[in-house]
Amino acid sequence: MINILLVSSDPGRSQQITAVIAASGIGHQLKTLANGLQQVCADKDALQTTDLLIFDGYHLTQDDIDALEKLSSRHRELVCTLITPEPSHEVLMQAMRAGVRNVALWPIDRDSFIADIKRVAGRRAEADHRDGKVLSFVSSKGGSGATFVAVNLGYALATLRDKRVLLVDLNQQFGDAAHLVCDKNPPATIAEVCAQIDRLDASFFDACLTHAYPNFDVLAGAGDPVKAVDIKVPHLEQIVKLVRRQYDFVLFDVGQSVNPVSIFALDHSDLIFPVLQSSVPHIRAGQKLLGLLQSLGYPGERVRVLLNRHEKRGRIDLKTVEGVIGVKVYNALPNDARPVLDAINQGVPVIKQHKNSPISKSLAELAETLAPAPKASGNTMLTKLFRSKPRAQPSPA
Ligand SMILES: Nc1ncnc2c1ncn2[C@@H]1O[C@H](COP(=O)(O)OP(=O)(O)O)[C@@H](O)[C@H]1O
Ligand SMILES: [Mg+2]
Structure with missing residues (x-):
């Protein structure tokens, strides 16, 4: 069972994301917030029990990136997934530096989105049984x-x-x-x-x-x-x-x-x-x-x-x-x-x-x-995005 907090200001996208999660078969509890990340930042306890924060960054701003950074440094166990259409290399770099672990493209690719959530659920289960x-x-x-x-x-x-x-x-x-x-x-x-x-x-x-x-x-x-x-x-x-x-x-x-x-x-x-x-x-x-x-x-x-x-x-x-x-x-x-x-x-x-x-x-x-290094699998959307070749620049007219 994982606790997910979805922050999205758009009811349509929020509904679609909720539907994908509901159909995933992963045991979860979902809370949805429409008021943006600032509200989460202001509430010290908001993320106390959250395992996964999904942020709908369709119109991503610098304030959002700053807020994500603040949240991930305050909650070190929290996994942040950023949903964004066509992120540039700079945005990806900024998001990574801000502690974002997964990036999902909009419209959502169900399989890789669910695979990312499953990974979080796996980590959660592991942490529950962590025996240092x-x-x-x-x-x-x-x-x-x-x-x-x-x-x-x-x-x-x-x-x-x-x-x-x-x-x-x-x-x-x-x-x-x-x-x-x-x-x-x-x-x-x-x-x-x-x-x-x-x-x-x-x-x-x-x-x-x-x-x-x-x-x-x-x-x-x-x-x-x-x-x-x-x-x-x-x-x-x-x-x-x-x-x-x-x-x-x-x-x-x-x-x-x-x-x-x-x-x-x-x-x-x-x-x-x-x-x-x-x-x-x-x-x-x-x-x-x-x-x-x-x-x-x-x-x-x-x-x-x-x-x-x-x-x-x-x-x-x-x-x-x-x-x-x-x-x-x-x-x-x-x-x-x-x-x-x-x-x-x-x-x-x-x-x-x-x-x-x-x-x-x-x-x-x-x-x-x-603590030997595990064999690399590294197929998250974030690594795929970084690995993919840069888009061809349109030639000047
Ligand atoms: N590998 C090393 N090479 C050089 N100096 C070392 C090394 N390991 C420890 N020291 C020195 O030895 C000092 C004492 O070490 P410390 O860890 O306090 O010992 P202990 O805890 O066993 O009493 C350290 O302050 C450091 O200056
Ligand atoms: Mg000593």
């Missing part, structure tokens, strides 16, 4: 790079793999994860969410998040061991239950300390990433951490060692590290001091700042192994 993958990052020793990797991998999954990602900062002492990728002040920390756990629902939780980038939210860390005492296992249990349905990936930056709360996160993790470096103190600490994870009963296939700041020509090579810790390294991330420092100093993801640096490429590869 939980990944935990554990620092073998302070400064291993667990926070850096977790945060930047989260950004890579969100932007390069188009996944909805939440990073939960469980560090008790520093709680610096949010500041590593954006300069927004977190509206609340996990400790504050836990202190008001009775209020926990999707909208309260959303108001507590740092919306770092589209698709990438961060729940800031307590940042103070005294406040962190308020975070209890039943609280985290409620949070995990809520967020697994809303995100494709939930990443826990567990930090170094193993306590009941971090063990709860590890227990509920699909994959656990201990983060090591290839120096003797780090390897020793890594050995201990791996032993601890083993004694907590986590099976080997769930524990994936990340060797951070690795130097191919360094003193201790990969084989030696693997020999000492007794397990294979899942991924070795290069030491890439300048881009990392630059990104951290500016509080932006390294991929955003230095896309072609070795560390960015390595993080992108890791994101790709965790």
